[in-house]
Amino acid sequence: MIDGGGGLAAELPGDVTIRVLRSSDAERLGAAYRRNRQHLAPWEPLRSAEFFTTAGQHANIGEKLGSLAAGTGLPWILLAGDRAVGAMALTGMVRGPFLSANLGYWVDQEFSGQGIASAAVGHVIEASRTRLGLHRIQAATLKHNAASRRVLERTGFREIGLAPEYLQIAGSWQDHVLFQRILH
Template identity: 50%
Template structure:
């Protein structure tokens, strides 16, 4: 379990989400709905409510307890300004996870995403013992691709019609970062 809070630029904390964050998270996704829509699925309306976010957080926190997901939030003065999630965590000989993240529109260009991704990679390698992290972006999300490259990810290929994003099956670039080459704990 990850228990620490990490300091990011501009007085932003990176910490594990809790159920108490549902209202602030709902407010953040409502405020950033248009900004995030080109990069995300078309969510049902309840996704943008405190109840919808509470249900999503409950599910994520169960998975967190099981060691399958780590849901971080970027928070400044109780306002959610972004999120980073490691999901699909697999142990054994694979020791890998998927990375997803977003930053509020009014926080772009401040280095928050890069700082958060760097911290998550450090924790994933040292505390979680993961060997590798994978991330994908839609082809035209150059800003996110730059974040990944700055954080040591390398492009390893593309996947046609990979995810249903903004109403269509979208091609994605696939990135990975190998964190270490230590043998897995079996």
Template identity: 50%
Template sequence: MIINGVEMRGLAVDDAAGLADVLTRNRAYLAPYEPSRPEAFYTEAGQRARIEGMLDERDGGRLVPYVLVEAAGGAVVGAMNLGSIAYGPLCSGGVGYWVDREWHGKGLATAALEEVCRAARDELGLHRIEAQTLVDNTASMRVLAKAGFTEIGLAPRYLHINGAWRDHRLFQRVLHDDPPTA
């Protein structure tokens, strides 16, 4: 799928070098919103190992990892993951995403999130998607609001981000109210 000149597609091992490059360039920009990472995370080998783990989770039905790549040129400009997928009475998943600083504010994250919600509903049959943001991450909260998510609560000291346990706002988007099929 092409969104604003960017292709959103499934993550592949061949994306390791592109991810290492964009994550290294955006390291300081993303640091306030990310867990502390070892140096190896920012290398091609580190990303290759990470991708292989993510693809194992995908093959187990627990994760759908996407990469955002410029249609002209092929540079990686972001990622979006639908993880923690559960079926049965919960029928839910959680979404996480980031975009390159150069693409911030251009509607890419919102459009990609809309596509993930569509796929979660139509292809996976999920009932709802959840997301969390740091309490001061207004840009991410705007993305979620534009994509139809509503705030459902506050989780004190929810995730260890940038060296400390941080409070997060919790959001969800209900995709349908049909009974679970699996």
């Protein structure tokens, strides 16, 4: 099991903090998703109306905290004061000889372009190396998501290939560019 406690929180640029997600974050995360619904729509799977509610976020957070308890994932929230302004997550964490996880993230439209995503990804990289003992993180981004590609490149990820029809995003199977970051 992964310890969601100390060493996993940090201060980021723009008075933003990153910390492990809590069940009490449902209302603020639901508000953030509602605020950013149009901004995130081209980059995410289609979402039910329920997803954007506090109840929907209680369920979403419950799943994420279940993966935390199982040691297969680690979800973070980005906060500006008490307001959620983004999220990061390691998913599909594998131990043994692989020691790898997948990284996903988003940042509130109002906070985009301020270096917050890069700083948060940098924090996740460091925590993955020092606290989780991972060897590798993989991330995938849509071919046309230039901002996300810049974040990954800025934080030391290297492109490793193209995955045709990799994920169903915005209602269709879309090609993704795969990146990895070796931590040791």
